[in-house]
Amino acid sequence: MSETLAESNDWGSLKTDVEGYVGIDSIQDQIRKKALKRGFEFNIMVVGPSGLGKSTLVNSLFRAKVSRRACSTEDSQADAPPIPQSVQVNLSVTESGVRLKLTVTDTPGFGDHINNENCWIPIIEYINEQYEKYLSEEISITRKKHIPDSRVHVCLYFVAPTGHKNFKDSTEIHLESNF
Template sequence: MADGIGIANLPNQRHKITSQHGAHFTIMVVGQSGLGKTTLINTLFATEICSPRNYRQRFAKQMDKTTEVEILKADLEERGFNIKLTVIDTPGFGDYVNNRDSWSPIVDFIDDQHESYMRQEQQPHRKEKQDLRIHACLYFIKPTGTTLKPLDVEIMKKLGTRVNLIPVIAKADTMTPEDLLNFKQIVRETVAAQNISIYSPPSDPEDEAAAEHARAMQAVMPFSIIGSTTDVTTPDGRVVKGREYLWGVAEVENEEHCDFKKLRSLLIRTYMLDLTTSTEEKHYEAYRLAQMETRKFGEPKVKKLDNPKYREEEELLRKRFTEQVKLEESRFRQWEQHLIAERDRLNKDLEQAHSSIKSLEAELDQIAAYHRQGGTVGRR
């Protein structure tokens, strides 16, 4: 048979099925406010998926002192191929003086998605499964140029064991090239010293070009990024996405300025499939295995009662209750003292009345005695 039996056509069949059904991809962005998370997402996918917050909304959110999880969905199409994109934002993270347990809502959300998917797999009807498992998590590092904050280290430790963690240095155009290289090295050393697990592109030893590309991606981590959806004109007349300064233009897609193109290649062009499969085969399976080893089939997950979202409210209520108890005790003591004083006054009046009665009885007895003797008695 000159054309074979058709086994070689299986990739074409798979391509056709995937093209018809499309794909879904879920990305989470974590970092302090003002680091350009919204701008980067809009720049990555070349459309406004996330609407930027104004400063009043951001200030109002900071007054709430809780980390929230917001879900944004969009349908994207390119050359007839559709993808359902879900963006998970985490406003409020790291914006306060006391950020204790501010990562808990984020970690709980990730675990809850694994739990939800595992529950759906155990149901008899599984065609309409809702899947919000995180395929990639971009963690935005503030460009301090010195070191990572303890908060950065703590949350990256927790995220790295649950999702494909990709650290990025935000606003790379605020640092000189030398400072940026030094800061990258500091981040790498901290990640290695703290045993933080970050996403590593797969390397195929049989494909030297792919292996070299994976090594190049690994070498530039953490990615330095510049986000901008604004068109600016360079001194040589080109119109590009970037930021304009007095000294020139910081171009988003210029690899001499930042690693945006490499990050986009990793997330979308080259390793999106690996990000989704590794979520299924590595992170979800690790969660499922851990739960099946500690729980009986069908047993519900034990919910933690120390949710930091309510802990501060609980402390406030406890404080109010204590103050109210003290106030009521003070009122009771005043009332008790008033009752004692009133009792003493009434007892004194009673003693005076009793004394008057005794005196009157004595006079009455004296009068009665004189009358019996036939005499008269006059009051003095």
């Protein structure tokens, strides 16, 4: 205890030499292996009026039946009716040893009304709610080891090829998510 603060170690130097191999050069490989073992989470939100091919694009993109229609168990419910709330479909995809937990959030009935003024507000509220939920879990004192990620990573916005469209909703949504 006779050592003073001036004589103590600094972060930049060691008083003793390191004996043997430390392995700092392999830390990137260790992090990569850990991430591949755990897998990745990817959340997509598809937004647009009915009948534009949102489900078809997502099914083609991931070569799997991701849409609400494909996941229904009853034949009588071949086409799910548009509802005012979002529908989430979860899918696990493994390709070349990489696991992906895919969540597709569909917004049926978005933009199908005659007056679509401020129709984007529920979408933005949902995106912000997911970010706030993740942040509150991340900054909590008793944090979980693995925080479930429900944030919207990308928002696919579909525009009808016919007619005149006000792009106010798309400009508002792109401020909150990758668009």
